[in-house]
Amino acid sequence: MSVRAYRQIIRRKSRQIMVGNVPVGGDAPISVQTMTNTVTSDVEGTIAQIRAAEAAGVDIVRVSCPDEESTAALKAIVKAARVPVVADIHFHYKRAIEAAEAGAACLRINPGNIGSAARVREVVKAAKDHGCSMRIGVNAGSLERELLERYGEPCPEAMVESALNHAKILEDNDFREFKISVKASDVFLAVAAYQGLAEACDYPLHLGVTEAGGLITGTVKSSIGIGSLLWAGIGDTIRVSLSAEPVEEVKVGFEILKGLGLRHRGVSIVSCPSCARQAFQVIKTVEVLEKRLAHISTPITLSIIGCVVNGPGEARETMIGVTGGGNGTHMVYVNGVTDHKIDDGRMIDHVVGLVEQRAAEIEAAKAAAAAAE
Template identity: 55%
Template sequence: MTIARRKSREVTIGNVRIGGDNPVVVQSMTNTDTRDVEQTVEQINSLAEAGCEIVRVAVLNDDAAWAIRPIKDQVTVPLVADIHFDHRLAVSALEAGVDALRINPGNIGGQKNVDKVVDAAKAHGSVIRVGVNGGSLERDLVEKYCGPTPEAMVESALRHVRMLEDRNFDNIKISLKSSSVTDTVTAYRLLGQQCEYPLHIGVTEAGTMLRGSVKSSVGIGILLWQGIGDTLRVSLTEDPVAEMAVAWEILRSLGLRFRGPEIISCPTCGRTEIDLISLAGEIERRLQNETQSFKVAVMGCVVNGPGEAREADIGIAGGRDKGIIFRHGEVIRTVKGGSNLLAAFNEELDKFLAERQGR
C-alpha cells in the first residue's frame, strides 16, 4: 500500500528541499558547545555520515552565533540555528550563514524585533521553523485549555505563524512536540488540517535508547502512515548519531525511504542450536556502515530458515553441526561446524557486496 502524503508547500533549507513531493528528511541536533568549532564540526560530520540530512545547533550567545561561519566552511549538510528569547542572536546567525532558524516569534521581544528577524531571513533566503513545545506554552493558552493540550499547541503555533505572515513571510515550517505520544499525534493531525506548511515531526524528551526509540517509533510511525511529516527527528537521551539508525528504520519499515541493509532474524526458539543472538549481533555490526540497500537474513534453523527468508538477498541459517548460506532461498554453501559460520558468511558477504558494487 502506498502512503498518501499530506499536501504541503515546498521550502528549501540549504541544498535540501522539504515538503511538496520531496521525500521525508532526517534531522538531528548536536549536543556540543557550538562555540567549540572543532568538536561541533566533528559531530556534524559524524551525523552526516550516519544519514543525517539537516543539523540543528544551539545558539546561546554571540560567540555561538558567529561560530556558525567556520562550522559551515567544514560541513556539507544545512544548519539550523536554535534560538530562544534573543532576536539579535537570530540576526547574527543569519549573517554568519545559517540556513534556517528555529524560533518562537512571540518570545523574541516584540514587534520591532520580529521585524528585524524577518527582514534578515528574507535577505538571506532562510527558512524559519516555528517550534512549539508542550512544556513551554504561553500561559494564557494553558489557562484557556486547562493545560498543554493538543488544541493549545496548535493555537500557539498558528499564533506565531500569523506574526510572520503579517510581515509577508511564508518561508516557514512548523513543529509541535510533546513528550506524550498521543498528544503529539493529535496535535499534528489538527495542525495538518489547518495549514499547508511543511511539518517537522517527532516526540520530544522521548527518553533513553530503548524507551525513546519505542515512543518515537510509535508516534512518528503513526504520523507518517497517515501521510503527515516532511522532516523528522528521533529525540534520544543518547549520542545524536544513535538517532540516525532509528530514524532510518522507521522510514524503511513504512517503505518511505531506504538506507543500508535490512537485517531480518528470527526470535530464537527451542529448536535453535547455535548462539543466534551473538551471530545476528556480529553481522549487524559488520554492516553498520554499509549504505547500500539490500536484505540479509540470520536464521536459527536450517530446516525452515531459507524458506522463511526467501526474500532475503543473502542469508545464513545455522544448526549444531552445520550451517547453510543462501541467496533468495537457494543454498550456495554448506558450512560444517557452528564455530565457522560467521567467518564463512563474511566471505560470502564480501563476494556479494563486490558483485553489487561492480554492476
C-alpha cells in the same frame, strides 16, 4: 489483497521548502535530523559530532545558539559541515540575525517570542537576505501563558493555535519558507496535535516526541508516535529526541523509516529471537554483523535465521540469507535461492564479504546507469 496494497502510505500534500540543499515537504524523501549536544563554541567537538552523524546518514543537523559565542562559532561549523545546519534560537532576535549571517540553512525560532513587530521584520529580512528557511517549534512544555490560562492545560487545540499564531506572523511578513513542529513528551498529546495541525495547514511538518527519554524508552516512544503519524501520511522530516549521542538518534530515525518502507539505507537484517532449535548463536551473530556492516549505506536485505522452520521462507524475501543447519553447517541463500553451505567458524566473515560484494555491485550498476544518461 496484494502486499503492495496494504503497504501503501498516502502522504499528506504539503508545500515544499528548502533547508540548504535538502528539500522538505512535497514529494521529497522524509529527511532525518539530529541535534548536537556539545557546547557550540567548542567548534572542534561540535564538528566531530556532526561528522559522526553524517557517517550515519543524517540529512540535517541542528545546533543550539544561546549566546554570541555560539553564533560566532557557527560560521566555522557551517563551513565544515557536509549537511545543512539549523540554528536553534530562543527569544533573542539578534542571535537569529547572527546565525543567518553565519550561514545557517534554517532558523528554529518562534516569531511570537522574540519581541516587537520590528524585531520580527529584522529576522525575516535576514532570513530572506541569506536564504534561510525557518522552523516554528511549538512545545507543550512552553506554551504561551494566555493559551494555558484559556485552555487550562497543554492540549492539542492550544498547541495548534500557538503554531498557527506564529505562522500568521511570518505570513504577514510575506515569509512562507517555514516548517512547523508541535512536540510533546506525551505520545498521545503529540500525535493529536500533529493530526490537528495537518488538517489546519499545508506547511511541511517536522515530527518528534520531545524529551522522549533514554535510548530504549525514547526509541519506543518515538517509534510509536512518529511511526503512527508517518503511517497515516503525516510528516516530512523527523528528529528522534533521545538522551543519547546524536548518532543514535539518526540510527533510530532511519530504522523507523525503513520499518515503514519510506526510506531504505544500509543493511536491514531480518533475524529470529532464537530458541532451543537454533543451530548457531543467533543473538551474538546479529550483534556482530550489525557492527561490522554499519559502514554499508547501500540498501541490502539480509536474513539470519537459526533453524529451518522459518529460515527458507525468510531467505526467499531477502538478497542474502543464512539458515541454521545440522553439524555446524548452514545454508546460504542468494536472491532467495539455496546457493551453498558454510560452517560456523567462517560464517560471519563470509556473510560480511557477501554483503560488501553485493553493495559494490549495486553501486557500480548505479554509477554505470548514471553515466549512460
